[in-house]
Amino acid sequence: MSTRFVKGSIAALVSLLATNAFAAQEVTVYTAFETDILAKYKNAFEAENPDISIKWVRDSTGIMTAKLLAEKNNPQAEVVWGLAGSSMALLKNEGILSTYTPNGVDELRASLNDPEGEQAWFGNDAFFNAICFNEIVAKQHNLPMPKSWEDLTNPVYKGHISMPNPASSGTGYMQVSAWLQNMGEDQGWSYMQKLDDNIAHYTHSGSKPCVEAGMGEVAIGISMASRGAKLKTQGAPLEVITPAGIGWESEAVGLVKESEAAKRVVDWSISKAANELYVEMYPVVGHKEVEATVAHFPDVETNMAEMDFARMGNERADVLKKWAAKFDAKSEPRS
Incomplete structure (x- = not known):
């Protein structure tokens, strides 16, 4: 060879x-x-x-x-x-x-x-929801800073609010579920009907309403708290608010x-x-030994809604069907 x-x-x-x-x-x-x-x-x-x-x-x-x-x-x-x-x-x-x-x-x-x-x-x-509130836009339109979910039904906010479509976004669904679980079925649906009067549109992304608020396209975005904290760190004129009963x-x-x-x-x-x-993005993570303070992330633990994840999963199809029949007309077109 x-x-x-x-x-x-x-x-x-x-x-x-x-x-x-x-x-x-x-x-x-x-x-x-x-x-x-x-x-x-x-x-x-x-x-x-x-x-x-x-x-x-x-x-x-x-x-x-x-x-x-x-x-x-x-x-x-x-x-x-x-x-x-x-x-x-x-x-x-x-x-x-x-x-x-x-x-x-x-x-x-x-x-x-x-x-x-x-x-x-x-x-x-x-992960948690929050109200992303643009202070500059609010000042231009004389809008008060909301402190509770009920505040968002004030007619002064008509056309100034966006939130995620719960069928597209887990961020949207967890807040809808939090309202239903913590307010009760009848009061929860009644609340969403009043809120819908003030909604400009529903997005197909959980972070988009906060991005819109950060850019001044709306005054208020019901959205991901982590996105609000990140945008505020980057200089957006946002107040990140977590009212009692925040979805997570x-x-x-x-x-x-x-x-x-x-x-x-x-x-x-x-x-x-x-x-x-x-933990670079979320202050509450799975590992017991890992924790950190996320810049501009609001106090969430004291205002967390009581959430039953199994119930959320089991009720999801029925809740979304009812939600779509009532509110889907204001959803953005899907890209």
Whole structure:
């Protein structure tokens, strides 16, 4: 055998091994995380797991939940990471999520996890609603600063408020559910009817109403508190208000397909390293040892509504059907 042949064979073998070593296994992850944080989470995971790559499929909570339900008999997702607890409860009930106990689960705050036996989902963070109030626009229109949900039904705010469509946005649905659970069914629907009189439009994004308020397109956006805090940090003339009965949810992770690579994504998503990324945007995260103060984030814990995530999931279809019949006419066109 010639030396040239041996050298050529070794080079080919080394090349083949190198190709296989760097051909990372792709895991499809469905998410409703905000678009601007996906790269950060993907890069951090892949830095620790170079043999696995994440393929994000992202949409708003309502659309992503509907997609997962539609694909029930032919699942395309392997992991769901960053979806509302109420949606996760529904997906578990439909048999879409697999029961799985990730490594490190004992280090998590139990209040953000699946409350039932045979757990299938685990909290990454808690996200909250807020009223984003543009002080400059308010001054131009002589609008007082609201302090309660009832204040928003004042006719002075007519045409100055936007909020998310609850069918498209988990942010919207969790506030609708908070009103219904804490005010009672009749009073909750009555309240939303009065509020609708003042609504300029409903958006298909949970963060958009706050962005609109920050840009002065509306005076008030019922939206994500984290988005309001971030915009205020960037200089937007916003007051971020959390009245009593503010809606909130656990944003969670769960396993769909039981591959080893998918399990490693779930394991990493509840790790301390992952939680140290979540806490950059959310003051309440899943890991017991991770906490921080987020700049301009309002006091939320004293005004949190009592939320039953299982009820939210079970009632979702009926609530959204009733909401659409009453209020969908003011929703923005879908892009």
